[in-house]
Amino acid sequence: MMLLLVVIAFTLLGLLQGLALFRQRHWRDLAVFGALWGVALVLSILIALQVPLPRLFVAISRLVRTIIGGSL
């Protein structure tokens, strides 16, 4: 059910905004929008399927701790 809602929402978003950009021949805008739309779609589908995603802030914490060392 959740997956269906995600696909419908992203299809509507893609059709409404992507088509408008296509008609206006704003190719660069369309490419950037498409890239962001694609990343958001993939991540949303993974969340809808309850796939555990890597946590960005944990990765940042590890990176900072690696750089700063044991002083934190």
Next chain:
Amino acid sequence: MILLLFGGVAAHAAWHGIEVIGRTAELLVIAAILTVILTTSLLFPEFNMDNLRPALTTPLPELLRAGHGVAAFPFAETVVFLFVFPYLNRKQKLRRSVSLGLALAALVLLLVSLRNIVVLGPTLRNITYPSFQAARQISIAEIITRLEVLVAINFLSMGFIKLAVLLYASTIGTAQAFKLHSYKHLILPFMILMVILAITGFSNLPENIEFAQEIWPVYAPFFQVGIPLLTLAVAAIRKLPKRGASE
């Protein structure tokens, strides 16, 4: 669902531009300040001035660390307004407005911190949301109670303003970087990515607090100070803006 609704309202504000965000903020910030004044006034009977003692005994390294923490969050976060400044109508008033805004924010935060210390005392260290907890202490003749809801409304309204400004700045920045015709088409994908980040960012509240207290003051200055200084240095080397060129 709540995150999506919240993000949707912020996206709507960002879509209509900085003027709409500014005019909304005018109303909400005044309401927030009035709430702070109201809750502080009603908490007078709960004030215990002994909680302020011993004063000025914090060791210098700890004081500097705390000062740096406050600088990284919230004050240096105002760096996001660098995206907004080019779109102001009356740029000659910029310095005065920014100084006044920062001074007012510092004053309100100082008032809130002092109020929380004198009301909550040493238990403050163990409380995640001190203002909320302090407002729970309000009880005037057992009639005026449960005013913590006002603090919760403040959190939400100020969070909305922050989210709208961040959404606006990130989309404007991306649109400028890729030389796009408009930033508006990026708002919804960015909003969805922000919601995804909010869902997947932390697994629990202690993890969030640990990140905010230990990692953020080290990680954030690169973006808050490093990149703006680097941009300034590049602009100075390239001698920008060129004479005769538009701003």
